[in-house]
Amino acid sequence: MKELRLILGDQLNSQHSWFQQHEPHIDYVLMEVRSETDYCQHHIQKVVGIFLAMRDFAQVLSDAGHNVIYISLDDPGNQQSICANLAKLLANKTYHTWSWQQPDEYRLAQALQGFANNEITPSYCVSTEHFLADQSVVAKLFKPGTQHFLMETFYRHMRKREHVLMAANGKPVSGKWNHDAANRAAYDGAVPIPEPLSFANKCQHIVDMLQRCHVKTIGEVSGTLDWPINRTQALQLLNDFISHQLVHFGRYQDALVDGQGTLFHSRLSFALNLKLLSPREVIQAAEHAWLQGQVDIAACEGFIRQILGWREYMRCLYWHLYPGMSESNHFAHHNALPSWFWTGDTQMRCLSQAIKQSLATGYAHHIQRLMVTGNFALLAGVSPSAVNEWYLGIYVDAFEWVQWPNTHGMSQYAEGGRIATKPYVASGAYIHRQGDHCRHCHYDVKAKSGNNSCPLNSFYWHFIDRHFDLLRPNHRMAIVLKNWQQRKPEDKQVVIKQAEQYLRNINQL
Numbered sequence: 001m002k003e004l005r006l007i008l009g010d011q012l013n014s015q016h017s018w019f020q021q022h023e024p025h026i027d028y029v030l031m032e033v034r035s036e037t038d039y040c041q042h043h044i045q046k047v048v049g050i051f052l053a054m055r056d057f058a059q060v061l062s063d064a065g066h067n068v069i070y071i072s073l074d075d076p077g078n079q080q081s082i083c084a085n086l087a088k089l090l091a092n093k094t095y096h097t098w099s100w101q102q103p104d105e106y107r108l109a110q111a112l113q114g115f116a117n118n119e120i121t122p123s124y125c126v127s128t129e130h131f132l133a134d135q136s137v138v139a140k141l142f143k144p145g146t147q148h149f150l151m152e153t154f155y156r157h158m159r160k161r162e163h164v165l166m167a168a169n170g171k172p173v174s175g176k177w178n179h180d181a182a183n184r185a186a187y188d189g190a191v192p193i194p195e196p197l198s199f200a201n202k203c204q205h206i207v208d209m210l211q212r213c214h215v216k217t218i219g220e221v222s223g224t225l226d227w228p229i230n231r232t233q234a235l236q237l238l239n240d241f242i243s244h245q246l247v248h249f250g251r252y253q254d255a256l257v258d259g260q261g262t263l264f265h266s267r268l269s270f271a272l273n274l275k276l277l278s279p280r281e282v283i284q285a286a287e288h289a290w291l292q293g294q295v296d297i298a299a300c301e302g303f304i305r306q307i308l309g310w311r312e313y314m315r316c317l318y319w320h321l322y323p324g325m326s327e328s329n330h331f332a333h334h335n336a337l338p339s340w341f342w343t344g345d346t347q348m349r350c351l352s353q354a355i356k357q358s359l360a361t362g363y364a365h366h367i368q369r370l371m372v373t374g375n376f377a378l379l380a381g382v383s384p385s386a387v388n389e390w391y392l393g394i395y396v397d398a399f400e401w402v403q404w405p406n407t408h409g410m411s412q413y414a415e416g417g418r419i420a421t422k423p424y425v426a427s428g429a430y431i432h433r434q435g436d437h438c439r440h441c442h443y444d445v446k447a448k449s450g451n452n453s454c455p456l457n458s459f460y461w462h463f464i465d466r467h468f469d470l471l472r473p474n475h476r477m478a479i480v481l482k483n484w485q486q487r488k489p490e491d492k493q494v495v496i497k498q499a500e501q502y503l504r505n506i507n508q509l
């Protein structure tokens with residue numbers, strides 16, 4: 001009874017039960033296809049990284065004695081879509097059954113289920129055995145009709161269920177569930193920023209193949225790739241993070257430093273999203289470091305919250321809300337992204353740094369994504385679908401199940417507060433407080449109007465003014481709304497005019 005098993009490019013989990021036995025009647029298939037390289041314009045490092053990791057994974061399986069079929073992008077027999085390649089493989093009728101792991105993205109889940117429904121060879125779908133929370137946990141945890149989901153509720157449920165940082169009495173080990181208040185410092189130079197670990201994986205052959213096949217990408221790559229492409233490298237990155245960055249992760253999590261793109265962040269998202277690492281082992285490594293006294297509880301809990309809380313929560317919300325909410329646009333924003341989002345050529349220092357770094361590396365840390373590029377797009381009234389497309393393309397870790405709830409829900413507030421409790425908007429004062437970009441900027445962060453005034457200042461109040469009625473029911477916005485309401489009409493007018501002038505010339509900022 002021969003079986004064909006499909007492995008997608010983000011399902012490189014060598015710990016999966018599929019691979020624990022060698023079964024000669026099973027063939028595993030991995031494929032590089034145009035339907036995946038072209039569904040959006042990806043960063044070149046993302047495509048190169050995934051293809052390198054897939055090839056490495058195929059080799060590991062093959063070396064371990066498994067039967068592997070690998071279809072490269074330039075294979076003349078490649079049908080260039082996952083389902084068309086499957087159809088071709090199944091058409092020769094040597095397989096009695098075929099199977100696949102549950103995709104994380106809706107579009108692939110739909111495509112594979114649709115294909116399975118029409119294919120005469122019997123099939124079945126199995127779990128990826130990666131995530132800790134079942135997709136349905138949000139539906140179980142929150143009452144039917146819930147309009148606003150709270151990450152904290154989900155996180156506490158997961159902490160208890162997985163017994164992470166929990167005392168025997170069922171309470172959190174430190175007496176507190178959340179050490180977020182200790183996670184907001186600006187970088188003060190008290191400790192040096194560690195050099196990020198990179199891997200110099202040779203990749204020119206993949207770059208050449210993409211060029212030969214005319215695959216359109218964004219961003220840059222040299223002849224080598226810094227991202228981990230197999231489990232050994234992913235574990236090295238995890239160990240390096242636990243040894244050097246975790247200790248200060250919590251404290252400087254929200255910091256912005258000119259010329260520094262990674263700070264104390266782990267850069268583990270690419271390895272995690274490809275499933276080279278399991279979230280459980282990452283959480284256990286952090287918890288172990290705390291138990292050994294290497295890091296304090298605020299650092300450890302702050303990091304674990306990102307994995308056990310945000311990452312799992314965002315995935316569950318994606319499956320709960322998508323695709324019903326995929327087109328939502330709470331603020332009815334329809335502007336285009338400024339052209340400099342594809343070059344970084346703007347005089348706004350915070351944006352120029354975040355965008356240039358994203359183009360060069362395919363990476364930006366959370367505060368750059370949320371409070372620099374995301375904040376700008378929301379204040380400038382950019383359409384959520386344009387923002388989604390940019391984020392889905394530019395980051396090496398961008399897969400819709402995690403990108404969409406973060407961009408559409410958290411950053412752009414496009415589904416009206418189901419994911420975020422308030423819009424993440426800020427004036428230049430926030431960027432100034434969190435780092436030193438403003439010191440090097442053409443614009444004056446203290447000025448609210450005038451030619452050199454920081455555009456984020458007038459944009460912020462323009463946003464508050466134009467959405468005043470929509471924001472009014474949100475009690476977390478009450479102080480800001482009151483502040484705006486109490487301003488003299490002539491003062492308000494100056495700020496609004498300034499924002500409008502900047503918005504008209506957005507490509508020249």
Ligand SMILES: Cc1cc2nc3c(=O)[nH]c(=O)nc-3n(C[C@H](O)[C@H](O)[C@H](O)COP(=O)(O)OP(=O)(O)OC[C@H]3O[C@@H](n4cnc5c(N)ncnc54)[C@H](O)[C@@H]3O)c2cc1C
Pocket residue numbers: 264265266267268269270272273306307310311312314364365366367369370374391392395397398399402403404406407410411
């Ligand atoms: C607009 C926007 C878009 C984003 N798009 C993506 C995306 O496409 N892919 C992606 O993996 N993350 C995305 N994030 C979440 C987060 O910014 C990245 O996971 C993080 O910056 C990756 O860098 P890191 O590995 O150094 O993370 P660290 O800061 O070291 O955090 C550790 C890990 O926690 C997880 N994590 C942290 N925050 C989140 C979050 N909000 N949601 C889900 N997981 C989280 C990640 O797996 C990350 O690797 C996005 C955030 C925003 C605001």
Ligand code: SF4
Pocket residue numbers: 347348349350351427428429431432437438439441442443444445454455456
């Ligand atoms: S002055 Fe404004 S635009 Fe310039 S770096 Fe500061 S916040 Fe950014």
